[in-house]
Amino acid sequence: MSPWGWIRNVYQLRQDDILRMAGTDALVLLEFVRLMSISLFVIAVPSCLVLVPVDVTYTDPSKEASKTGTGSSQQGINHKDKLLSATIGHVDGPRLWAHVTLSYFATLVVLGCIYYSYRKIIGLRQNYFGSVEYQNSYFSRTLMLTDIAPDIVTDSALRGALESTHSSYKFCEVQLGMSMNNLPDLLAQHKQVVLHLERALDKALRKNLQYRPMAVLHKRWYHCGGVKVDAIEHYSRELETIERQIISARSDAEMTLPETFGFTSLANTSYAHAAARYFSKFKPKDFSVRLAPRPSDIIWSNLTMGYKERQKSRWFARFLLVLLFLLNTIPMLLAALVSNLQAFSTLSDFIYRWKDSISFATVTGIVPPLISFAAALLLPRIMRKIIIYRGVRTKQTRDLLLTRQYFVFLVLTQFVLFSLISVFLELALLIKSSIQKKQSADDAITDIITGVLAAVTHRFEQLSSYWMTWIVLRGYLLLFELAQIQRLLFLLINRYFLPHTPRDIWEFKKPQLFSYWMVYADLLLLSAIGLIYAPLAPIVTAFAAGVFALAYFVYKNQLYYVSVTKSETGGRLWSVVVKCLLTLLACMQIILALIVGLLQNWIKTIVCIPPILFVVAFGLYCQFKMEPQFRWYIPTSMTSDAMKKFVRQSEHQRLERQFGNPYLHQPLSRPIINAQYMQMVKQVYQGPVVSSKCTADDLAPKGPILPIYETASVKSLGMDDVDLKYDLPRTSSEEAFEMDLFPSTEDAGDTDLPNSFSDPGETKPVQWQGLSPSAPATFEKSADHGALQATNSSDSTPLSLQPRQGLAPPSSEPAKSVSISSESLLEENSEYNVIQEYAYEPSTDSLSTRSTKARGYRPLPNLPI
Structure with a gap:
């Protein structure tokens, strides 16, 4: 195969290939790039063929006479910038209306392309909603219910508030969130200590235990001073x-x-979308309603914020944005100063000779x-940190805000502010000139406004x-992104110059996450330049069309072969x-109207x-006609008939398992050790570790992650079985990946696997309490559920709650009922030495109010997180 054969492979990729491998988000991005590439190309061709000759061949009659009088002395000045002759700046009279006519054409072309692409995207989105993966999730x-009134403190009260809205769709189960x-x-402290311990162990093991790394405690001013202690021993004690x-917090018997x-569940997807659409129009008094995202897509720290705390955080985020805007003006001022050096030629002899x-x-x-x-390199990362203070509850909402916010920020700083910096200097000179001439207030204001508008258009x-130079550099950056120069340099430096642990190598091997919001904002800035300059300087639009064509090829390659989507939306x-994009079209016409008013008269700006x-x-049509089709799932009649299946009576367990607070069942991180040091590590650290050869499939639990018991939830609703969907049981690995408990080695993104089609008749799985493989055990039948329970003959405390690897017993009373699948226990001599962890087992005593007795937990294997 030729070295350039990959170009043909990327070119031949079809939309079905992209949809299958990269998802709907990737295909929508490519559709936007394709839309802009076609639109700008169609606009640039007639504009360059018509407007450029019109601008270049135009000669101002008033300036023609002055040229004949001055002779050759003006020749150098006339050819100072030949590109200016291909712009609208030197055109007046009837030729000016050619630019206005082409602006009509550009507007119709973009609106037509948007309409065609919008219809196509609606079809893709409806297919996404109707896919098997989405329907079975x-x-x-x-x-998801937010901003719930303070007087609603139980599940039954929340159900009553929902039913009081007189919604046409009945709710299967309702769950009110509880604080942790x-x-x-x-958990955050635990993760940091594990990372410190892991690095200390790696340093010691690499030098065959001849070196013991030290940790500095009680640091003083600017991290100076302190006491040095053995790092491994210190972090081991802190970890324990x-x-x-x-363990004590998860086993706490106090009322939360x-x-x-x-959260509340409905019978099927179409009912959920219809109810969410109903609540988007009818705003309940006691709560707000929206579609629930994936559990891993929720920002739980912001979800638990109160109203006052959220408002305070939003004002703090606004203050940080204003501060960031002011700081970002410093490099913009420097760039504008360099680009306007010619304006200082009258003040400096050096610049006058150099110009x-x-x-x-x-x-x-x-x-x-x-x-x-x-x-602009650090700007997206800083804005991503600031947006968390806005109190957004989901990552999808965060990306929506970041796209708008980053785009507005780029346009204001790199386009508007940069373009108008010299106008402020012109304004100061006009005010000074008016004062010196001692003009009246009316005449001075008129001259200043006219002068400022003329300076804006001239700028x-x-x-x-x-x-044009900026667009060319943008194209070079796309080529660098295609060649992965930045990532190769990063990996080269980390591989040969910086220490790295097996966890670092595991992170390096993960596919790159594609930042859609950042790419969209950058492409919108490029679109702003291409569209606004279409009637002013058509050559700029031609350059932008070429870069969009290159971007389509580059992003197709990146999305198919290199990057992954973190969370499909x-x-x-x-x-x-x-x-x-519609806002940019309106701005193009406003700037053109400003030029027409200055060169002709303000009455003619009506055109x-x-x-x-x-x-x-068109924007109103999109908002009221196409936006509902885009946002909500609209099933066909055949799809509606296919969704009329039974729901098993396990909704409460399923809802709490999926959308219960993740801090209850999140596995604890463990130090990752190089596989060749697994025997040596026991000499310095007796705690649980994970081998570097371990994979997600090796450690994922084989049994049900949490047991499902029968409840009376569906019976209490008085619903017909034919109106409900069948709730298929799920394997433990599917539950774990859907709740994002275990990272996948094949895909670094959030995963939500479809239901597995197992036997629907199994409603009470056999439960086993976790045992040490060497501990003798007897089995007794549980009085609560009739399942087999394993207990240790030497101690009545369930062994899944007994500490291992030197952990002291928890101070609180442990739960009495713990369950685990026997298949999930690892062999005693296995290379993967993983501590047993605890997952939340929801109570089934009551549906209206949750029990306040001690929660039950069961061991789970762990993966590096």
């Missing part, structure tokens, strides 16, 4: 203490306080784009060469991107208003 028929006190902080506190969020040289053109043309690109025309960002009205009308 439990979250697809679950609603300090458990999230304990935190694990003891976690109700939170302001909850006609090639080096001056090189510096003013290339350095400003490089400064703007360098300033946009002058920057056409800058934006079915192309949810599309509607936000379309709104931003630029109809395209703006077209854009507004």
Whole structure:
């Protein structure tokens, strides 16, 4: 195969291939790139063929006479910037209306392409909603309730509030969220201590235990001073203490306080979407309703925020955004200063002598784009951190806000502010001139407004060469992204110059996560430049069309071969991107109307208003006609008939298992040790470790992650079986991956596997309490559920709650009933030495109010998290 054969393979990839391998989000992004590439190409061809000759051949009659009088002295000035002759800046009279006519054409082309792509995206999104994976996912028929009134403190009260809304769709189960006190902080501390211990063990094992790393405690001013202790011993003791506190917190018998969020399940996906659509129009008084995302897509720390805390956090986030905007103006001012060096030629003899040289053109043309690109490297990461303070509850909402926010930020800083910096200087000069001439207030204001508007239009025309350089550099960055230069340098430095642990290598091997919101914002900025300059400087639009064509090829390769989607949303960002694109179309017409008013008169700007009205009308059509088809699932009659199946009476267990607080069943991290040091590590650390050769499939539980028992929930609703969907049982690995308990080695993204088609008649699985493989055990029948329970003959305490590897017993009273599948116990001599962990087993005593007795837990294998 030729070295360039991969180009043909990428080119021949079809949409079905992208959809199968990368998902709907990837296909929607490629559709947007394709939309802009076609639109700008169709606009650029007639614009360059018509407008460029019109602009280049235009000669101002008033300037023609002055040229004949001055002779050759003006020749150098006339050819100072040949690109300006291909812009609208030197055109007046009847030729100006050619630009207005092409703006009508550009508006109709973009609106037509958006309509065609919107219809296509709606079909893709409906197919996503109707897919087997989505239909069989439990979250697809679950609603998330937020901002619940303080007087609703039980599940029954929440059900009553839901039923009081007189919704046409009955709710299968309802669950009110409960707080976890300090458990999230304990798990975060545990993860950090594991990382420190892991690095200390790796340093010691690499030097055959001849070196013992030290840890510095009680550091003083600027991390100076402190006491040095043995790192392995210190972190081992700290890890045991935190694990003891976690076990105690998870076994706490005290009543947990109700939170302001909850979940409710419906019979099938179409009912859930219809109910969410109903509640989006009818706003209940005591709570807000939206479709539930994947459990792993929820930002639980923000979900538990109260109203006042959320408002305070939002104001703090706004303050950080304003501060970031002010700080980001510093590199923009520097870039604008370099690009406007010619304006200082009258103040500096050096700049006056240098301005006609090639080096001056090189510096003013290339350095400003490089400064703007360098300033934008850290901007997305900082904004991603700030957006968490907005109190967003899901990652999907976070991405929606980030797309709009980052796009507006880029347009304001890199386009508007950069373009208008010199206008502020012109404004100051106009005010000074008016004061010196002692003009009246009316005349001064009129001259200042006219001068500022003229400076704005002239500045946009002058920057056409800058934006062409910026677009070319953007194309080079796409080529660097295709070649993976940045990642190769990162891996090279970490591989040969920095220490790394097996966990680091595992992280390096994971596929890269594709940041859709960042790519959309960058492409929208490129779209803004291409569209706004279409009637002003058509060559800029042609450059932008070429970069979009290159981007389509690059992103097709990246999405198919390199990157993965973290959490599939079915192309949810599309509607936000379309709104931003329509805003750019309106801005194009406003800037053109401003130029027409300055060059002709303000009455003639009326001809630029109809395209703006077209854009507004099309935006309203998209909002009220196409947006509902995009957001909600609309099943066909055949699909509705196929969904009329039975629901087994296990909804409460399933709801609490899926959307219960993850801190109850999140496995604890364990140090990952290189496989060749597994025997040596026992000499310095007696705790549980994980081999570097361990995979997710090796450690995933084989039995049910939590048992399912019969409940009376469905019977209490008085619902007919034919109106409900059958709730298929799931294997433990499917439950674990759906709740994002175990990371997948094949896909770094969130996974939600479909239901497995097992025997529906098994409603009471046999349960086994976790035992040490060497411990003698007897089996007794459980009085509660009739399942076999294993107990240790030497101790009445369930061994799954007995500490192992030197852990002291928890102070609180452990639960009496713990269950585990016998297949999930690892062999005693296995290479994978993994501690048993605890998963939350929900109580089944009552449906209206949850019991306050001690929760039951069962051991689970662990993976590195």
